[in-house]
Amino acid sequence: MPSDLHKGKCQACEGGVAKIPDALLLTRLQELPGWRLEKEHLCRDFQFKNFYETMAFVNAVAWIADREDHHPDMELGYAYCRLRYQTHAVGGITDNDFICAAQVNQLLE
Numbered sequence: 001m002p003s004d005l006h007k008g009k010c011q012a013c014e015g016g017v018a019k020i021p022d023a024l025l026l027t028r029l030q031e032l033p034g035w036r037l038e039k040e041h042l043c044r045d046f047q048f049k050n051f052y053e054t055m056a057f058v059n060a061v062a063w064i065a066d067r068e069d070h071h072p073d074m075e076l077g078y079a080y081c082r083l084r085y086q087t088h089a090v091g092g093i094t095d096n097d098f099i100c101a102a103q104v105n106q107l108l109e
């Protein structure tokens, strides 16, 4: 059954969002095709044909980040982008990270 996670709305990071317990993270990850856990971040690598496509993607991700007031770390090059989400306010992964990652996946549907 498809997940509705991308329809969620981020809550204020400083407003008491709860860190997802480690024991639940692997289960929750099943809602997010392509993403992995790395040093308390949600991460995914994206490959593109050229710089134009990479930048179009990066700008769409920036648009999501601005709308949700939740910002990923981004590493990019000519034909790739690596995204890493963590809720800095709590030093771990929260629903906000899952919601934004799911919205990014929607961009590629």
Ligand SMILES: C[C@H](O)[C@H](O)[C@H]1CNC2=NC(N)=NC(=O)C2=N1
Residues within 6 Å of the ligand: 012, 013, 014, 069, 070, 071, 072, 085, 086, 087, 088, 089, 090
């Ligand atoms: C004031 C503003 O809402 C906060 O600083 C937000 C901005 N974006 C954020 N993004 C991420 N990834 N984690 C945060 O804790 C966070 N906090």
